[in-house]
Amino acid sequence: MVTKKTTRTSTRKLSNSNNDVTDTDILNLPLLPIRNTVLLPNLVTPLIVGRDQSIKAIEEALNKDRILFVVTQLNEELEDPGQDDVYIVGVEGMVDRVLKMPDGTTSVLLHGQRRLRRLEYTQQTPFMRVRAEIIDEETERTLAVEALVRAALALFEKCVKLSNTLPEEAYITAMNIDQPGWLADFIVSAIEPPVAVRQSILEAFSIEERLQMTCILLTKELNILELENQIHSQVQLEVDKNQREYFLREQLKAKSYTTRIRRNRSVISRKCRFR
Numbered sequence: 001m002v003t004k005k006t007t008r009t010s011t012r013k014l015s016n017s018n019n020d021v022t023d024t025d026i027l028n029l030p031l032l033p034i035r036n037t038v039l040l041p042n043l044v045t046p047l048i049v050g051r052d053q054s055i056k057a058i059e060e061a062l063n064k065d066r067i068l069f070v071v072t073q074l075n076e077e078l079e080d081p082g083q084d085d086v087y088i089v090g091v092e093g094m095v096d097r098v099l100k101m102p103d104g105t106t107s108v109l110l111h112g113q114r115r116l117r118r119l120e121y122t123q124q125t126p127f128m129r130v131r132a133e134i135i136d137e138e139t140e141r142t143l144a145v146e147a148l149v150r151a152a153l154a155l156f157e158k159c160v161k162l163s164n165t166l167p168e169e170a171y172i173t174a175m176n177i178d179q180p181g182w183l184a185d186f187i188v189s190a191i192e193p194p195v196a197v198r199q200s201i202l203e204a205f206s207i208e209e210r211l212q213m214t215c216i217l218l219t220k221e222l223n224i225l226e227l228e229n230q231i232h233s234q235v236q237l238e239v240d241k242n243q244r245e246y247f248l249r250e251q252l253k254a255k256s257y258t259t260r261i262r263r264n265r266s267v268i269s270r271k272c273r274f275r
Contacts (some may be wrong), residue, residue: 041112043186149180152214155219181207
């Protein structure tokens with residue numbers, strides 16, 4: 001993996017609405033607006049990029065430290081988003097791979113790292129650039145967090161067993177994640193809720209809150225999967241019943257036909273004897 005060399009400002013303190021943030025926690029990065037998805041920390045996401053400002057932002061990152069401020073658009077249909085058209089909270093994304101496609105677009109593989117919150121724009125053209133603060137996450141594994149981790153894993157296991165799209169490897173991966181916050185992010189990315197829901201998970205800086213939201217999502221997903229399986233079972237029973245009835249009717253028709261044939265042969269045979 002490429003070593004991060006993030007651009008930082010001079011050493012002084014900046015204040016925001018919550019607390020004082022030193023400039024060692026401030027990054028100056030090109031902004032990459034994305035749509036229809038949310039990049040989450042510790043996860044790799046492939047993207048197809050075709051907009052001029054996005055390609056230039058990626059080129060700028062490649063020329064320096066390969067780091068971008070990756071943030072989701074508020075309106076996914078907007079072709080040329082401005083500074084008021086993206087969320088405030090995004091992710092520090094490292095460009096792992098770039099491929100030029102025959103149709104002129106660019107395929108990018110992004111590796112999400114830390115949560116970032118935009119402080120201000122420092123450039124608008126030819127691509128947007130921002131100053132963003134790093135969001136420090138809690139590391140203490142309290143009893144509440146431990147209980148939520150177990151609950152999330154239990155619910156996720158049930159979802160994997162019932163789902164036709166979630167591979168068993170997803171649960172194995174989840175079991176081997178030792179960071180509660182990362183676990184929540186991974187599970188949410190696996191079940192793929194709507195973009196707005198994934199963004200709310202991204203903005204849940206409290207690990208306990210994030211796990212609670214994840215458990216709620218898993219409970220809803222499990223209810224849907226159980227209902228889907230119930231409907232499928234009912235439909236299958238009805239299909240099996242109809243098939244059995246069809247085969248019985250066909251058997252009766254075949255028996256009736258065989259009986260008529262035998263009767264006809266018997267009549268013909270009697271007629272032949274009387275001649």
